[in-house]
């Protein structure tokens with residue numbers, strides 16, 4: 001039986017933008033090594049008129065243009081047909097990147113990777129015809145409470161985050177499990193050479209070679225920074241049983257229990 005490789009089908013009128021992840025860095029190296037697959041679909045290739053129109057004015061008036069349902073629906077169908085023809089056939093979820101969508105976070109990222117990827121619609125302009133969303137899209141996903149000009153950058157953020165979790169994509173797979181959010185906490189500070197920079201020394205414990213003390217110091221800094229910046233993550237980590245009695249004692253010592 002073939003094992004399904006993480007796969008993303010992206011639907012965008014600017015497919016070349018995805019060179020940013022296909023030709024550079026960790027994602028490019030992983031793509032070259034077959035650790036994930038990328039397929040680009042341009043809705044303009046699925047238009048029926050001489051102008052290759054993919055948008056029109058909104059019914060009811062108002063600013064901006066609205067993307068037509070039909071070219072997007074046909075692009076989704078083409079992506080699906082190719083997914084189903086693969087040796088490890090599957091039906092990937094169809095996600096529309098949108099500021100109106102459910103916030104994308106670490107939990108959602110894990111389920112995306114476990115599900116083997118997605119078809120991502122990176123739209124442009126004012127909106128997409130609601131009937132396309134109602135009939136062809138499983139979920140709308142947002143990368144934050146702000147608006148960018150198109151779904152390409154949000155889609156690339158999601159894909160990059162997903163590829164990092166594929167075993168072998170990073171030089172050291174521990175990087176992905178020790179990072180912010182993966183542990184339930186924000187990451188601890190890191191230092192490199194020189195030992196003194198602008199009169200600021202590297203914390204002495206990191207030079208000690210004492211692995212247990214270094215691990216404890218890092219854990220405490222992660223607890224502290226999470227409490228200061230994202231106290232709700234600390235509460236979630238506690239509710240999930242991810243804080244040890246030693247962690248709780250440290251948090252009590254720094255006064256975190258009074259505020260969170």
Ligand SMILES: C[S@@+](CC[C@H](N)C(=O)[O-])C[C@H]1O[C@@H](n2cnc3c(N)ncnc32)[C@H](O)[C@@H]1O
Pocket residue numbers: 096097098099100121122123124125126127128141142143144145146147148149150151152154
């Ligand atoms: C200019 S925006 C449209 C914004 C839309 N009129 C609204 O107010 O919700 C064009 C496209 O960029 C993408 N986009 C913009 N901000 C986004 C965000 N925060 N998360 C995900 N996609 C976003 C979406 O694909 C969106 O359809």
